[in-house]
Amino acid sequence: NKKTFIFDLDGVIVDTAKYHFLAWQRLASQLGIEFTPEHNEELKGVSRVKSLELILNLGNIKASQEEKDIWLVQKNTEYLSYINEIDESEILPGVISVLNFLKENNQDIVLGSASKNARPILEKTNIIHYFDAIVDGNDVSNAKPDPEVFLQGAKKMNNNPINCIVFEDSLAGIQAANIANMISIGIGDKRVLHEAQFVFPDFTHIDINFIDNLVNR
Ligand code: G6P
Numbered sequence: 464n465k466k467t468f469i470f471d472l473d474g475v476i477v478d479t480a481k482y483h484f485l486a487w488q489r490l491a492s493q494l495g496i497e498f499t500p501e502h503n504e505e506l507k508g509v510s511r512v513k514s515l516e517l518i519l520n521l522g523n524i525k526a527s528q529e530e531k532d533i534w535l536v537q538k539n540t541e542y543l544s545y546i547n548e549i550d551e552s553e554i555l556p557g558v559i560s561v562l563n564f565l566k567e568n569n570q571d572i573v574l575g576s577a578s579k580n581a582r583p584i585l586e587k588t589n590i591i592h593y594f595d596a597i598v599d600g601n602d603v604s605n606a607k608p609d610p611e612v613f614l615q616g617a618k619k620m621n622n623n624p625i626n627c628i629v630f631e632d633s634l635a636g637i638q639a640a641n642i643a644n645m646i647s648i649g650i651g652d653k654r655v656l657h658e659a660q661f662v663f664p665d666f667t668h669i670d671i672n673f674i675d676n677l678v679n680r
């Protein structure tokens with residue numbers, strides 16, 4: 464039976480994780496909080512609101528809702544200034560070949576992202592036509608590691624979670640896929656993504672036979 468391949472966006476399809484990091488780091492340093500790439504791992508896959516909470520906790524900062532709202536807008540404004548100019552060149556290596564292979568083999572392709580900026584990014588990078596369904600930060604109320612985003616994706620395709628395969632660069636996302644009972648494939652550092660069923664440093668390291676086996680298993 465047909466498989467549903469669910470892709471995270473930031474850090475899996477496009478090289479935008481670095482822009483999220485830069486924008487959060489700017490805000491953190493303005494608030495006098497030390498914010499390292501290690502801290503940033505915990506923000507990957509996590510919603511904007513929850514990310515801010517994590518950063519404020521790092522600095523032991525209590526803030527009013529008004530202050531938080533201002534910081535959230537500031538962070539997103541800076542992030543948007545980076546992605547405004549985004550184009551195909553920010554698509555990560557090897558991604559397009561995998562998308563093409565899945566299309567040729569009639570498999571479902573779904574986006575499962577926590578980002579509220581997902582659609583404009585898919586449009587600007589000219590890949591939105593690959594997707595049979597999009598589930599993003601505007602659709603879900605529970606952030607990864609809650610499996611909601613991926614379960615919604617399976618439901619939109621009328622498929623069972625056991626027929627779904629998730630590509631993720633965040634530990635929270637891998638945990639969400641595992642909780643959903645889907646196959647979890649980590650893209651990135653295997654020390655960070657140790658809970659994934661399979662890990663590859665990037666899509667160029669994925670043999671097309673590996674994908675073919677997932678399609679036909
Ligand atoms: C993704 C990224 C996170 C980001 C979140 C919300 O999960 O990995 O770094 O904070 O989406 O994105 P947004 O574009 O809505 O702020």
Ligand code: MG
Pocket residue numbers: 471472473474475480507508631632633
């Ligand atoms: Mg990601």
